[in-house]
Amino acid sequence: MHRFQAVVLFFGLLTLFLGHAPASPSVIGGTSWVQGDSDVLKEFNKYFRKYKDPVERVEAILALEDVENPQVVKVLVKLIKDKDSSVRQTAINVLATFGTRAPIDALLLRLAEEKDSVLRAGILEAIELGKYHHDGVATTECLADKDWRVRRAALKVLGNLKNMELVPLIVSLALDKENGVRTACLDTLAQMGSKEVLPLAQAALLDEVWQVRSSAINALGKVRDLGSIPLLIATMENEQGRLIVDLSMALDQLTGRGPIKNPATWRSFWDTYGDRYKLPTDEALAKLIAKREANAAAYKVKEGTSYHGVDTPSRSILFVIDVSGSMEDEVTEKERFKDGKYPSYSRIDITKTELARTISGLEPYVKFNILSFATDVEPWKKGLVSANVLNKSSAASWIKKLEPIGGNSKQELAEVGFGATAAIGKGKTNTWGALATALSIPLDPNQKKKKKDKYSVDVDTIFFLSDGRPTTGYFVKTEAILKGILEANELRKVVIHTIAIGEFDKQFMQRLATGSGGVFVDLGR
Numbered sequence: 283m284h285r286f287q288a289v290v291l292f293f294g295l296l297t298l299f300l301g302h303a304p305a306s307p308s309v310i311g312g313t314s315w316v317q318g319d320s321d322v323l324k325e326f327n328k329y330f331r332k333y334k335d336p337v338e339r340v341e342a343i344l345a346l347e348d349v350e351n352p353q354v355v356k357v358l359v360k361l362i363k364d365k366d367s368s369v370r371q372t373a374i375n376v377l378a379t380f381g382t383r384a385p386i387d388a389l390l391l392r393l394a395e396e397k398d399s400v401l402r403a404g405i406l407e408a409i410e411l412g413k414y415h416h417d418g419v420a421t422t423e424c425l426a427d428k429d430w431r432v433r434r435a436a437l438k439v440l441g442n443l444k445n446m447e448l449v450p451l452i453v454s455l456a457l458d459k460e461n462g463v464r465t466a467c468l469d470t471l472a473q474m475g476s477k478e479v480l481p482l483a484q485a486a487l488l489d490e491v492w493q494v495r496s497s498a499i500n501a502l503g504k505v506r507d508l509g510s511i512p513l514l515i516a517t518m519e520n521e522q523g524r525l526i527v528d529l530s531m532a533l534d535q536l537t538g539r540g541p542i543k544n545p546a547t548w549r550s551f552w553d554t555y556g557d558r559y560k561l562p563t564d565e566a567l568a569k570l571i572a573k574r575e576a577n578a579a580a581y582k583v584k585e586g587t588s589y590h591g592v593d594t595p596s597r598s599i600l601f602v603i604d605v606s607g608s609m610e611d612e613v614t615e616k617e618r619f620k621d622g623k624y625p626s627y628s629r630i631d632i633t634k635t636e637l638a639r640t641i642s643g644l645e646p647y648v649k650f651n652i653l654s655f656a657t658d659v660e661p662w663k664k665g666l667v668s669a670n671v672l673n674k675s676s677a678a679s680w681i682k683k684l685e686p687i688g689g690n691s692k693q694e695l696a697e698v699g700f701g702a703t704a705a706i707g708k709g710k711t712n713t714w715g716a717l718a719t720a721l722s723i724p725l726d727p728n729q730k731k732k733k734k735d736k737y738s739v740d741v742d743t744i745f746f747l748s749d750g751r752p753t754t755g756y757f758v759k760t761e762a763i764l765k766g767i768l769e770a771n772e773l774r775k776v777v778i779h780t781i782a783i784g785e786f787d788k789q790f791m792q793r794l795a796t797g798s799g800g801v802f803v804d805l806g807r
Contacts, residue, residue: 343369343376354385362404363404386416389408403432421443462737484498487514491738514529514532515548519545523742524743526595527594530543538567594777596648596777597648599743601653603684604656606709607710608784613806618805641678644669648668651667654684657707662677662680688710711754712752712753712754714755716746717763720741739776748791760787788804
């Protein structure tokens with residue numbers, strides 16, 4: 283018999299004799315990992331500090347995926363404070379991939395012991411992403427952290443646990459001084475389905491911050507209670523802009539009557555039936571919604587502003603328009619645009635014409651702004667302005683002057699020595715820069731955060747039109763852009779409608795719209 287086979291047979295017989303199952307991996311805390319995990323960690327500790335390129339550093343961290351050794355927690359938590367944002371986020375993502383209890387428990391223990399707010403927030407994010415089951419003790423202690431980002435992150439973790447015994451602790455943050463914590467409190471209680479959210483959300487309908495009011499409205503729609511209906515109707519009668527959509531959706535979730543945006547219709551309904559109305563059961567509601575979706579066209583009511591077929595009642599709108607070099611190209615599906623009375627079939631002429639028409643039709647009470655972008659981002663105004671006759675005239679003049687930067691015609695100039703005039707290098711597609719500017723996000727996530735966060739933005743609706751894949755900017759990969767924008771927008775709650783024309787990344791544009799509650803429009807190539 284081969285020597286190795288004899289050894290295996292010996293240990294197998296020994297195991298049977300002792301009455302234990304085979305335990306070839308090391309075991310700690312009831313969880314096991316193979317020796318190879320320790321070897322990977324040794325190699326990581328040996329070589330990681332030598333890597334200077336962010337790509338190499340990220341790849342090294344990703345090599346720790348599937349390593350179930352508790353020691354990986356110690357290694358990765360340190361990187362949550364790394365100077366490079368991609369390294370920080372990758373470390374958090376890997377901390378969220380554990381499948382066994384030993385590293386999960388090590389992460390929870392580290393949270394309980396950690397006092398640094400930045401590390402606490404990062405650990406909580408990993409716990410939330412991983413949806414790790416735990417008793418919540420270490421997380422609830424973070425509800426008193428001085429840093430609002432930690433308090434918010436702790437609330438999001440508790441939402442995953444759905445432990446009703448923790449509701450009183452969550453409720454204690456309903457009047458937190460930070461807007462982002464108040465919204466997270468309402469969102470968490472609604473996610474848990476707790477009736478405790480009802481009085482809090484009803485009171486928050488009068489909050490001075492529109493993002494908090496939005497969370498309150500959504501909470502009253504999710505946690506269904508008859509008493510919320512008259513309050514939501516009264517709120518709709520006094521609210522305006524984008525929140526009318528939220529209110530109509532909440533009332534629809536309660537009654538199944540459809541996302542009706544006319545407060546007079548709801549008032550008439552409640553005055554007639556309110557004294558004897560009963561909420562439909564969940565089953566009855568599902569049937570009502572299914573029937574309505576089968577006849578969706580009958581419920582489409584155009585009101586407010588419409589851009590490329592997307593309607594919005596918003597009164598705070600930002601138009602973000604691509605003017606990169608490829609916008610000079612003509613659309614190939616000309617049949618779709620033949621009745622639009624455009625100056626030409628170039629993407630830029632179609633875009634400019636539709637934008638000018640939309641802005642000319644804005645009501646005076648609407649506030650708006652425009653950003654054009656290629657390599658650089660250029661705003662029309664510093665902030666939102668009223669859609670009065672003067673501003674609309676000024677916008678029309680500014681739109682008329684928009685031209686693609688560095689397109690094919692400019693390439694010809696560059697080839698004969700007029701490179702500066704052609705501005706070839708300025709004609710790339712800086713998608714990250716455009717969206718980050720629109721949402722008041724730092725263009726460089728590594729820069730130190732200002733004491734006063736700018737997430738309480740005035741704009742509540744963005745129309746984002748682009749014809750190409752990102753080619754320049756701090757983030758170029760669409761996954762990185764999506765992650766950064768959608769995470770930042772959790773606080774801002776801005777609806778982003780995306781309009782794509784030309785050689786675009788359809789999946790990216792769809793996910794950007796869907797992730798922010800917006801609509802995706804495919805204008806064709």
